[in-house]
Amino acid sequence: MKQFKILAASIGLILSASCGTSPTQEADIAEATSLSKTSGQAFIEDDVSNPNILQIAIKSDDHSTLVAAVQAADLENALVNAGPLMVFAPVNAAFDALPEGTVEGLLKPENKDQLANILKYHVTPGNYSKDFLKNFKKLGQANDQNVMVEVKGDDVYVGGAKIIASVKASNGIIHVVDAVILPPSK
Numbered sequence: 001m002k003q004f005k006i007l008a009a010s011i012g013l014i015l016s017a018s019c020g021t022s023p024t025q026e027a028d029i030a031e032a033t034s035l036s037k038t039s040g041q042a043f044i045e046d047d048v049s050n051p052n053i054l055q056i057a058i059k060s061d062d063h064s065t066l067v068a069a070v071q072a073a074d075l076e077n078a079l080v081n082a083g084p085l086m087v088f089a090p091v092n093a094a095f096d097a098l099p100e101g102t103v104e105g106l107l108k109p110e111n112k113d114q115l116a117n118i119l120k121y122h123v124t125p126g127n128y129s130k131d132f133l134k135n136f137k138k139l140g141q142a143n144d145q146n147v148m149v150e151v152k153g154d155d156v157y158v159g160g161a162k163i164i165a166s167v168k169a170s171n172g173i174i175h176v177v178d179a180v181i182l183p184p185s186k
Contacts, residue, residue, distance in 0.1 A: 050170035083171035084127035
């Protein structure tokens, strides 16, 4: 229904440019086409397809801090792209382990760019299993920096964070990690 409303509004804009519209019609078009915090592909509801990375994270009680950070950085739409994407998703306890006040500070609007950089350091193109990641020494992350991969026995660490679980998504894979991966200073 939302897609239909946007399509109708787009058609209305085209028609209004050639035919003229009333102030009421212009207000309806403006309302239907305005972008808000709940617009974009991340907010299209779909009960039929396999869930994407963002949908899985939202439903996970262990990732509520990560979801809040993604929302504060306005990165929701990036996590629903076709991918494939690998997201190294820190659990809430990983955020809790950061120095006191760190998360609260990063969630402030004035720190949005810094937060986005940290979150992008948790994302890389691909859809590799934990075992396949053992073949890598480093990965190129979405923030244009590399993160190191280390193997200790059967465990795989990415940027010092241990992969503790993996969940397949329609647009990639989520590797649940036990620490927040902080990018090196540029």
